[in-house]
Amino acid sequence: MESIKNVELVKKANIYFDGNVTSRTFIESNGDKKTLGIMMPGEYTFGTNEAELMEIIAGEVEVRLKDSTQWQTYTADSSFNVPANSSFDIKVKVITDYCCSFIK
16 A cells, blocks of 8 residues: 655545545645545546646546547556646546646
């Protein structure tokens, strides 16, 4: 099991889509901001301000980036990048555990 040490944890949860997507924000000792969360099955659209690296820890999703017609499948131990000031559609097939890293 991978662990993350020496972080600052933000206590307030991020809750989206009537509680179907939740996460907690933490800040690593080098200042990098990340979230760890859970997505329940469903279809969602997320907007981005900063570029993001989305790591799928467990589960299965299909993702379509803004301006794309292609859906890509991601499962455990895979990831995808989302540009800054963009969006993506996601179809969560099973309960999915994820980590989102905000890219400076």
